[in-house]
Amino acid sequence: MTNTANGEKGEPMELLLMVITCWLLLQLAFTIWNLSRMPKLGKPVQRQAWEQEYDFPDQVTACTDGDKPLLSVLIPARNEERNIRECLESISACRTDTMKLEILVMNDHSExxxxxxxxxxxxxxxxxxxxxxxxxxxxxMGKSYACHQLSLHARGEWWLFVDADVRLxxxxxxxxxxxxxxQRTGLISGFPRMETGTWLEHIVVPMMAFIIGYHLPIMMIRRSPRPVFLAVTGALLMIHRDSYKRSGGHAHIYNHIVEDMELARAVKQAGDPVTLADVHRHTSARMYRNAAEVWEGYKKNIFAGTGRNPLLVFGVSIFYALLFLLPLVMLIWSLVTAQPVLAAWAGAAVLIGMITKGIIDRFSGKSFWLGLLMPISAACLILILLDSWIASLNGKGYRWKGRTYG
Structure with a gap:
């Protein structure tokens, strides 16, 4: 039987865990619905009423060779010895029955x-x-400048920016x-199926897909003109050449670390559409090869991804700690102190969080069982976010591929 002291402590915590569990159930339902709204690469998308109208027939005619449009694949490459050949070979092996293809590679001062x-x-x-x-x-920023230089040479109607670690x-x-x-114009992007090998890759890398599926109303990326509804990745980013020019291209966002999101924001502000598509069946990538690369890669982008907002950093950290860390701590504590009701609520919260992450992982082409790592993944994400914030505060900046960014 639970003693009086434990009961007095347990009741407020039981109420908190009940609220957390109910919230997690609502998030689970939202996540399932949200993922079902994501367009799939290879399927047509519908035009939205807010999009600008352009004279597309003349644009298409101007950049076709015969009856086939030209697609420009643009690859910035800095110190990509281990990736670039497989990337290029996968692009060369792609079917191009309905198009002509040019593949432009920028060797960005590789060492x-x-x-x-x-x-x-x-x-x-x-x-x-x-x-x-x-x-x-x-x-x-190095990548923005490499992409800008590539854009000066591209001749296609559509430009597909691809990172060297992506495979098509x-x-x-x-x-x-x-x-x-x-879509006819604008920008299309999608997160490749993330291949992981080392322990921190398994824990952290799938969290990008989790954040999008769990929080962002995916359908609004396409339907709303508001730049607040955005998620894209520079790993695979396809843009119409005229949308690139209307948005100002990489020259407009030259000093932003998270250049892909800023470019997408500029495209929307120019009145052109942005689509986040499910591309995991068509693309894969292994972004990092060890724990140090994972940590530094996410550290470079994550604070900038919050808009460099310390209040948002604090809010996200508390939110994830309450949803995914506190229930696990309370489950362990309630089992040790023999509080079955508290253990039941804590266990339910932990299980729902794991199931939700497992569903997102499975949707993204990963194993459902990676969802079991949810508490550890949340803890690592919080630590990287705080480390990224601290690096910005102390002026040390971020080190990536031999360059330092502020």
């Missing part, structure tokens, strides 16, 4: 054998062209063009 890997691949595909980056101007399936480009042609 390894990136250029040699590119040249070996060029020998087998004359559609690949290699460019060398010029000196990084003051204030520019054979139908990927055809699927992308189906969606792009139905």
């Amino acid at each position: 390894d054998d990136t250029e040699a890997e590119i040249r070996q691949t060029m020998a087998n595909d004359d559609r690949i062209r290699l460019f060398h980056g010029t000196t990084l101007p003051q204030g520019w 399936e054979p139908e990927a480009l055809e699927a992308a063009m189906v969606t792009a042609r139905s």
Whole structure:
């Protein structure tokens, strides 16, 4: 039997855990519905009333070779010796029955054998062209400048920016063009199926998909003109050449660390649509190879992703701690102190959180059982967020691929 002291302590905590459990159930229902609203790459999308009208027939005619439009694939590459060849080979192997293709690669002052890997691949595909980056101007972010330089050489109607660690399936480009042609303008993006190997990859990398599926009304990205409804990734970002120009391109957001989100925001502000699509069946990526890369990669972007808002950092940390850490702590404590009612509520909260993450992981092409790591994943996310905030406060900035960012 629960003693009086434990009972007095348990009742307020039971009430809190009941509220948390009910909230988690609502989030589970929202997540299932939300994921069902995500457009799929290769399927047409419908035009929204708020989008600007343009004279598309003339634009299409101006950039076609015969009756096939030209697609430009643009790849910024800095120290990508281990990735670039497989990336290029996967693009070269894509079906291109309905389009012409050019593949432009920017060697951004690589300090390894990136250029040699590119040249070996060029020998087998004359559609690949290699460019060398010029000196990084003051204030520019490295990737933004590499993408900007690539844009100066692109000749296609649509431009597909691809990171060197991305791999395309054979139908990927055809699927992308189906969606792009139905949208006619604007920007299309999607998070590749994330391959993970080391322990921190398994714990942290799937959390990006979790954050989007759990919080962001996905359908509003496409339906609303408001830039607050946005989620894209620079790993796979397809943009109409005229939308790129109307938005100002990378030159407009040259000094932003999270350049992909800023570009998408500029596209919406220009009156053009943005679509976040389910692309995991068509693309994959392994962004990081060890724990240090995972930590530094997320640390570089996560505070900037909050808009550099300390209040939001604090709020997110408390929110995730209450939803995903407190129930586990209380479950352990209630089992030790023999409080079955408290244990039941805490266990329910822990289980619902794990199931929700498992559903998002499965939707993203990962194992459902990764959901069991939810409390650990939430704890790591909080720690990385706080570390990113502290790095910004103390002026040390972020180190990535031999460059330091503020």
